[in-house]
Amino acid sequence: MIELGNYNNLKVLRSTRIGLFLGDSEGTEVLLPNKYVPEDFEIDGELEVFCYLDNNERPIATTLKPIIKRGGFAYLEVKEVGAYGAFLDWGLEKHLLVPFREQQVRMEEGKKYVVHCFLDQESFRLVGTSRLNRLLSNTGFPFEVNTEVNLLVYRKTPLGWEVIIENQYKGLVFESDVFQPLGVGKRLKGYIKNVRPDNKVDVTLQPIGVSMMESTATLVYEKLEENNGFLPLHDKSTPEEIKEALQVSKKAFKKAIGNLYKAKKIRIADDGIHLT
Template sequence: MIELGNYNTLTIKRSTRVGLFLGDDDVDDLLLPNKYVPDDFEIGQELRVFCYLDHEERPIATTLEPLVTRNTFGYLEVAEVNQFGAFLNWGLEKHLLVPFREQPERMEKGKSYVVYCFLDPKSFRLVASARINRFLDNEEFSLSIGQPVSILPYRTTDLGTEVIVEQRHKGLVFSDQIYRNLEIGQPARGYIKAIRKDNKLDVVLEPLGHEKLEPTAERIFRELEASGGMLPLHDKSDPGEISKRLKMSKKLFKKGIGVLYKERRIDIRDDGIYLR
């Protein structure tokens, strides 16, 4: 069975003047247009292609790679807005529709949004939605405290930045835990800090516990070397100054310089820290 909106491995059934016709045990007439046909092929050969609907709503195959696939989230730019909704550039010839009902706020041409791609059960067309929370599930987890996870930031709130965890769950990085750039729509690496009783996920950007002390100390040490052996920072420095210079919290900074001091690699003075 060919699955629209995903990659399928299909067999070349026949070659015609308009392209190759591909299929599997159930279908044998899915067109791969000439512009996507490989230079060398044989009848009976298998090809991995992406399947979607063309401008005439007919199933079609392509070797182009879309920026988002069915049942996944992505960050896409609006190419056009008309009476039907917003149309996103997802790397294919036909743009991906976001109907007005799937827009919490009206999308604008040229702007990018985090969206979810799915098959509309009524029209059987691939569409996208910016109503992100509707497609996130925090009922069941296969996650553990400290586990590294992929995150996709999608909204900023008073508490912090809401993120999509492992393309499935909703998480939050609190504002006071953000010590490096965390841009909407840009994938990043995070770590599970807490799984609350209400199944809310707290996410941080650095490993938990003792694991983060050594890399933190190394980062401070490298910055000291790059700065000529001195940094005008110490345990009484303003947290904002530390975050601006080192992209880390004051708590992490104090732990890091503690490690370096115990290893006799730095001196801590009134005006900053120095390499020994």
């Protein structure tokens, strides 16, 4: 079965003047237009293509790689606002429609929003939505504390940054745990900090405990090597100075230089820290 909004491995059936006709094991065919046909195709060979509906609402295949696929989330720019909603650039010729009813706030041309792509069961079209809260549930959250996870930042709140965890769950990075530039739409790695009884999940951008000390120590050591063996940071440096230089907390920095000092990797002086 050819899945719209996703990648499909399809068999090359025949070549025509308008492109290749590809098919699945159930006998369903789809056209790959000439402009997307690779030079090294073979009849009866396989191609990985993305399938969606063209401007005439017909299934079509492409070798282009869209920014988002069905079931995914992405940070997309509005190219046009029409009578039915906003049209977002997702990397294909036909833009992704976000109907007005699926907009958390009214979208504006030129601005970017985090959206989810899904197949509308009434129209059988791929559409987007920015109403994300109904899609994210932490019921049965499978990750233990300190597990590394993929994050997508989707909203700023007074407490910190709300993130989508592994394309399915919802978490919060508290402002006090942020030691690097963040913004809506940014993708990065994070670590599960706490899973609360009410299923709310706290996330940190650094590993916890010993792993954090080891990674921060490695970061400090690499920064020393990059700066000719010296950093003008020490116990009396302010948290702001440390955060600006290393994007870590003062507590993590002190533990890191303590580990490096015990390992005789550095010496600590009045003007800062030096590689031995």
